[in-house]
Amino acid sequence: MSAGYFTPDPASGRPPFAIVIPPPNVTGSLHIGHALDHTIQDSLIRRRRMQGYETLWLPGMDHAGIATQNVVERQLAGQGTSRHDLGREAFVKKVWEWKASSGGSILGQMRRLGDSVDWSRERFTMDEGLSRAVQTIFKRLYDDGLIYRAERIINWCPRCLTALSDIEVEHSEDEGELISIRYSDEIVVATTRAETMLGDTAVAVHPDDERYRHLVGTEVTLPLTGRRIPVVADAHVDPSFGTGAVKVTPAHDPNDFEIGQRHNLPSITMMDERGVITTHGPFEGLDRFEARPAVVAALREQGLIVAERRPYLHSVGHCSRCGTTVEPRLSLQWFVNTGPLAKAAGDAVRDGRVRFEPAELSKRYFAWVDNMHDWCISRQLWWGHRIPVWYGPAGEIVCVGPGEQPPSGEGWRQDEDVLDTWFSSALWPFSTLGWPADTPELRKFYPTSVLVTGYDILFFWVARMMMFGLYAMEGRQPFDVVALHGMVRDQFGKKMSKSFGNVVDPLDWIERFGADATRFTLARGANPGADVPVSEEWTQGSRNFCNKLWNATRFALMNGAHNRGPLPPAELLSTVDRWILSRLQHVVQEVDEQFERYEFGKICDTLYHFAWDDVCDWYLELTKPVIGSDPNTQRVLGHVLDQVLRLLHPIIPFVTEELWLALSGAASPAAETPTEPGTAEATNTDAAATDATAGPASIVVAEWPVPDKTYVDDAAEAEIASLQKVVTEVRRFRSDQGLKPGQRVAARLSGLAALSLAEHEPLIRALVRLDQDGADFTATATLPITGGVAVALDTRGAIDLGAERARLEKDRAAAEKERAGAEAKLGNAEFLAKAPEPVVNKIKARLAAAEAELARTNAALVALGGAGVATDDPEVRS
């Protein structure tokens, strides 16, 4: 017994389909990017649910260590206090309070979006269960030697006061100055970071560099300090850069650190964790950026600045959280040895167990996992999972697993640091299902079916889930498919940013246009892997589309359309009915295929045009004469709308639910409540309230359409296509002639198709609105033109000969060109020999069509040639 439509039963026999939500940060609220991400996931889930899968869409949130801590710290600063005043415990409590209020509003936003998540299985990365998962895998990795502690140069944010992993550093091309400093008579070094010379412990040159070979092994006196430092030879130095001599500061530069290792150089730390100079002397207490010009000035005073300062563009790392320039810093941190994990993560994609959509993005993935550095996982923060390691009085190190008692006694203390927030995110696909316990959920839904996320967190999250998933789950991948989408941008393709003022709040759009319109706009722009431009105008268009569906359904209901009982067999149906059903089968097929390829833009496009053009603009108009009285057409219209609503339901759940219920007679007819469509909160925001008993009580669990080949009817499609051509031709004529609604037009059709069209004369009259003014209409087969229909037109009364002649001349010229092109092709022996048959046939058909068009224009021109009034033309009058 399931609690509701969104809560799956892990014990059921249905095939599983599971998605875990990329957990949004508890910080702040959902932005338009989340709305895109959720729309895609919800659509996939809803379709599978309709297909009868046991679907799990698991919601949750991420504690987002550094980001959340920063938010709360800012709040405290506003209150004139700080986390240090509060102390660790009180501060963490504060963050939990913040999480409670912020997290609640995120859940509210998800409901507004219409997310069909399983609310009963909501998870948080700092939940007890997930914390246990973190501790478990830490211990396992530690025991396997894949987690280690080491003193390394890491990325350090002097503002956040914590270590960062490589990918938390954003590089930008910044303007710097390359300054050349004379270290001795023979050695000049170039640097952009003059202040770090205070920590120099060597000068390095390339071993093969003739200019310096004789100096290797000697010492120079480091200016401003008087320290003697050696000249060493190291292959890392590029002799062609600058002077070919480089200063070596092992404590403050990763390269220099390695040179220092190779040559046993000491590391002198000359800066504290805030980037303030600690070297005793005149610079002590200066910030690193103040120290730089101060050091340069001091050197200049001694005449040691050689060249003029040179502007220099180079790449500088910034903290991805706060933008502060990152400081490489030597410190003791915990690392994950990524070697074997990354190898497995790459192989799982290489051997096809995990597929990327679009596949091209796997290249970027490989480039990363194949060249991964070890992952620095310790953070000097208070908000997060505390590293489960204890240090003893005699230097013992004990990693404590879940359920184990930490060592007690004098002198034992736990590591102060917490884990990188992505460490727990990496466990998400299985920790949320109960791992390390062997739960029914884990057995049923792991591996999850598809991961939907933006390409921006491919490295942060996707790659790491792969590593930990494969490691923890005995080589089983965390998901089968990675469906990547892009970033939401504005209508000019510009990135959304607060400073630019083009940020869209999804809730604002939901208020104004409805959740469905917002979702449709996002889905319509979502081509796999590509960025998604959106605009208010487009959202208006989506709103209009939802409104169109509303009105069409209302009209259908007013005219007796319904979706109950079996569909009559094709042979009992009119050509028009057979035509729309045939078109429907193609649409069902196409949309289904597009779903398999995650082509949301195309899904939307296909359904938009079918619903609006085929169904509303043509089918509804064509059936108006009979819809009130013909039970077959009432049934067909009901069916077509039913199927369209089902196909659209994954994308726009609200309006489809309401209309579908009305169509099924399960609710009051939509006609009675013409409220704002798309903003109505239909039952699908919380289907747990609904109970499915006899037959689907909601479109949420209505069967997903499948194409029925018995209703595919090429002849009906061709016939209606001809009819459409005639109608369009007459309308164009009227428009070109500037005819008033009451003015008469005579039309004479010819060609084989005209034979069958004769039967549709009343329809054609209705569509061109000639039924009341007695216009003439004739269909003959007197000019049998293969494969086409020719239309000759004239007015009843004054005709603008110039306009009509110009139009016909233009059409004739186009047809002539077309015919010439086709004839040339068919006259080309090589083409006939080498081109595949369908192509040749296509060209032949094109030639025939061009000839028909020529016949039409010629006939019309002849008819036109005689008199301005064609009433007397016997041919036209039949």
Add this chain to the structure above:
RNA sequence: GGGCGCGUAGCUCAGCGGAAGAGCACUCGCCUUACAAGCGAGGGGUCGCUGGUUCGAACCCAGCCGUGCCCACCA
């Protein structure tokens, strides 16, 4: 410095080897009893440039120009 991608109608984008497409915007008609948030009819593109492969190229190849993104321990 590497890698990836993109340049198609005014804007945003589909199309990726066989007649140049969509949405929005634009022009002209229409209050036609489902819908004016609508209906009907139009205008608008040497598919970045130059070569090459092919019977045939927006689509494949090469070079160039422009543009975006990712990675990177270039002092």
